[in-house]
Amino acid sequence: MSPLLADGADRWRTLLEATEPGTALPRAxxxxxxxxxxxxxxxxxxxxxxxxxxxxxxxxxxLRAVWYRVDHESEERLVPVIARLSGGRLDDLEVRVTAAAATDAIRIALGTGAGAEAGAEGPGSPADLAVRCLRRFGRTAVS
Structure with missing residues (x-):
């Protein structure tokens, strides 16, 4: 299970790393x-x-222990990516909290989608739920 989850984490981090500097972090x-x-x-x-x-x-x-270990490793690898994309606008604490929130948005979305047996696309899908989590984090972090 670990390689499967790690591959998914690596894929989304690679996509994030390819984001053009100056792109708004929430959109990225x-x-x-x-x-x-x-x-x-x-x-x-x-x-x-x-x-x-x-x-x-x-x-x-x-299995849960493997999932959380992969999640934590993904979060750690995401920290420098978030730091670069923030362009210095976030301090170290804010970078770490953003990396944790982004990683957990995916974990929660996959877990919620898995529990609801949602489809791979559309409302309730992992992508839909993860974006909803990120947007909720963005509103909470700004409030």
């Missing part, structure tokens, strides 16, 4: 999440659905 995060979680073809759709199925099984302690 949303775009990378949408690209990473919206499957471009049937093979990717099936892979996403398999991942959601594995996450349903993550209720077992051993």
């Amino acid at each position: 995060l949303e775009s990378a999440v949408e690209q990473a979680l919206l499957p471009p073809d049937e093979e990717a759709t099936q892979a996403l659905l398999r991942t959601c199925g594995l996450l349903r099984a993550a209720a077992e302690d051993a």
Whole structure:
């Protein structure tokens, strides 16, 4: 399970790293999440659905521990990407909180989507839920 989850985390981080400097951070995060979680073809759709199925099984302690470890590693790798994209507008604490929120938005979206057995696209899909989480974080962080 670890390689599968790590591959997904690497994919969205790579998309985020490719973002042009000067792009607004909230938009960059949303775009990378949408690209990473919206499957471009049937093979990717099936892979996403398999991942959601594995996450349903993550209720077992051993699988949950793997999921949280991969999530934490992804968050750590995301910190320098967020720092670069913020262009110095965020201090170290804000960078870390943003990396944690972005990583957890995906974790929560995949877990919620997995629990609801939502489809790979459209309302309730992992991409839709992750973007909703990011937007909610953005409103809360600004308030």
